[in-house]
Amino acid sequence: MEFSMKDFWNGSRRALARAITIVENEQDGYEEIMKEIYHHTGRAQVIGVTGAPGAGKSTLSDNLVKFYRKMGKTVGVCAIDPTSPFSGGAILGDRIRMNDLTLDQGVYIRSMGTRGSLGGLSRKTADAVKLMDAWGLDVIFIETVGVGQSEVDIVKNADTTLVVLVPGLGDDIQAIKAGILEIGDVFTINKCDRDGADRLNVEIEMMLDLGEAQDWRPPIERTIANEGKGIEDVVNGLNEHRKYLEESGLLEERRRERVRTEMAEMIHDRISRHVMQEITETGKFADYVERVYERQTDPYTVVDSIVGNIFK
Amino acid sequence: MADKKIRVLVAKPGLDGHDRGAKVVARALRDAGMEVIYTGLRQTVDQIVEAADSEDVDVVALSLLSGAHNTLFPEVVEGLKKKGMNDVLVIGGGVIPAADIPGLEAAGVKAIFTPGTPTKDIIDFIKANV
Numbered sequence: 312m313e314f315s316m317k318d319f320w321n322g323s324r325r326a327l328a329r330a331i332t333i334v335e336n337e338q339d340g341y342e343e344i345m346k347e348i349y350h351h352t353g354r355a356q357v358i359g360v361t362g363a364p365g366a367g368k369s370t371l372s373d374n375l376v377k378f379y380r381k382m383g384k385t386v387g388v389c390a391i392d393p394t395s396p397f398s399g400g401a402i403l404g405d406r407i408r409m410n411d412l413t414l415d416q417g418v419y420i421r422s423m424g425t426r427g428s429l430g431g432l433s434r435k436t437a438d439a440v441k442l443m444d445a446w447g448l449d450v451i452f453i454e455t456v457g458v459g460q461s462e463v464d465i466v467k468n469a470d471t472t473l474v475v476l477v478p479g480l481g482d483d484i485q486a487i488k489a490g491i492l493e494i495g496d497v498f499t500i501n502k503c504d505r506d507g508a509d510r511l512n513v514e515i516e517m518m519l520d521l522g523e524a525q526d527w528r529p530p531i532e533r534t535i536a537n538e539g540k541g542i543e544d545v546v547n548g549l550n551e552h553r554k555y556l557e558e559s560g561l562l563e564e565r566r567r568e569r570v571r572t573e574m575a576e577m578i579h580d581r582i583s584r585h586v587m588q589e590i591t592e593t594g595k596f597a598d599y600v601e602r603v604y605e606r607q608t609d610p611y612t613v614v615d616s617i618v619g620n621i622f623k
Numbered sequence: 624m625a626d627k628k629i630r631v632l633v634a635k636p637g638l639d640g641h642d643r644g645a646k647v648v649a650r651a652l653r654d655a656g657m658e659v660i661y662t663g664l665r666q667t668v669d670q671i672v673e674a675a676d677s678e679d680v681d682v683v684a685l686s687l688l689s690g691a692h693n694t695l696f697p698e699v700v701e702g703l704k705k706k707g708m709n710d711v712l713v714i715g716g717g718v719i720p721a722a723d724i725p726g727l728e729a730a731g732v733k734a735i736f737t738p739g740t741p742t743k744d745i746i747d748f749i750k751a752n753v
């Protein structure tokens with residue numbers, strides 16, 4: 312299929328789907344697409360959904376999407392699953408929990424592999440979200456891979472982050488505290504049909520008390536996602552947080568910060584690509600490696616001279 | 624430019640509950656470096672076509688052991704065409720009698736893989752045909 316921006320702006324799903332493919336693979340023309348759509352982004356409400364593997368992120372997202380649809384919103388979902396570091400392949404299975412949404416023309420779901428990124432998202436997630444935003448979706452959910460404690464890139468990409476926890480993991484809460492507890496704007500204790508929800512609730516409250524006091528105290532909701540229970544409470548929590556973001560000016564602050572990190576990353580990418588290309592193509596890099604390996608020189612001196620030469 | 628990854632939708636149309644073969648194939652394709660979208664059991668033809676469209680896949684791989692392949696496989700091919708996805712490679716597998724294969728191929732299913740097929744054959748076929 313030939314891709315055309317005209318189809319994209321006319322609301323063709325085929326064109327949105329293809330645009331994401333082009334950008335995800337950095338195929339020819341991807342930068343032109345991003346340049347053209349950028350001005351039309353920033354309208355959508357972006358919600359991150361994160362939590363341990365199997366916590367119920369997809370099942371919950373499925374229910375949340377249905378709820379927002381009832382409120383008349385169009386919804387996008389960007390569902391991330393891990394790419395195998397060995398083969399580079401991936402099984403993307405989040406859609407299994409979202410089959411009811413497949414035929415709804417007001418919903419667009421896209422599965423993505425992490426493709427080497429370690430922060431719980433893929434490097435192109437932010438761009439896929441921008442494409443969905445510009446295409447006109449009102450609310451966009453990003454489901455991260457099942458995270459442990461360090462995969463917290465979601466906060467850089469979402470306006471509001473929903474952290475999904477499950478009872479019965481015992482002391483595991485101690486292990487995850489450092490990472491994902493700190494990024495939650497709203498919490499939900501999912502699988503409340505199991506024992507231990509009260510205890511987990513207390514533990515989360517305690518963790519929150521330990522942190523610096525802030526204007527926003529994350530609410531802790533309770534859900535049984537596979538029975539559709541507690542969804543409205545989560546939506547209320549998300550909307551409350553949205554209101555807080557807008558009224559406090561934090562939304563602008565977060566989005567400005569996003570622009571800053573995104574540009575810093577792009578500059579970093581571009582420069583390192585340029586430098587590596589320069590020194591590998593000329594064969595200099597292999598020489599340097601050999602000389603450092605033989606202890607004829609050291610990496611610090613070499614890097615000084617390589618970088619110094621390029622940025623004279 | 625990064626290599627374009629091959630994206631495959633592995634789908635089980637109809638009421639057939641045999642999912643081992645589909646899972647074996649999904650894993651094999653992942654291990655061959657492809658991105659496999661698996662949507663689970665009991666998909667309608669419309670669901671398969673919509674998912675293929677949204678996910679912009681290169682391959683739709685249908686698995687069926689119930690005997691309904693002669694109706695469902697061609698319907699998927701037709702549905703994809705209606706969406707303008709003429710360049711998607713459609714293949715199928717499962718318990719499919721040899722006598723049905725020419726008809727399915729004529730309907731636009733590019734290849735059929737029956738029980739006992741080494742997964743390498745499937746991988747090679749996909750790589751040679753996308």
Ligand code: B12
Binds near residue numbers: 685686687689741
């Ligand atoms: C295991 C099995 C079951 C298990 C399924 C477990 C599961 N979760 O999958 C259970 C016990 C649940 C089961 C139940 C039934 N089964 Co059963 N089952 C089998 C059996 C013995 C093996 C299937 C299997 O898993 N093979 C292993 C996998 C790895 O092989 P495969 O699926 O064939 O996949 C390979 C290829 O076909 C190909 N392939 C498969 N899919 C795809 C997809 C793509 C895209 C590609 C490229 C390739 C590809 O690649 C794979 C690797 O080589 C077969 C007989 C047989 N020998 O095939 C009968 C069989 C499939 N079952 C049969 C029947 C009738 C039933 C029941 C209706 C029985 C009943 N009366 O209750 C129920 C229906 C269940 C349902 N809801 O649909 C019949 C189907 C008859 C037909 N098609 O006309 C068979 C053929 C047995 C027979 N000879 O009668 N079954």
Ligand SMILES: Nc1nc2c(ncn2[C@@H]2O[C@H](COP(=O)(O)OP(=O)(O)OP(=O)(O)O)[C@@H](O)[C@H]2O)c(=O)[nH]1
Binds near residue numbers: 364366503
């Ligand atoms: N008992 C119970 N099971 C649930 C609940 N919510 C989800 N599940 C089940 O938990 C399993 C995992 O759910 P998913 O939604 O796939 O979880 P996930 O967090 O998206 O999983 P990954 O994406 O693999 O990390 C499924 O079998 C769900 O049906 C719940 O509230 N109670």
Ligand SMILES: [Mg+2]
Binds near residue numbers: 370
């Ligand atoms: Mg999931």
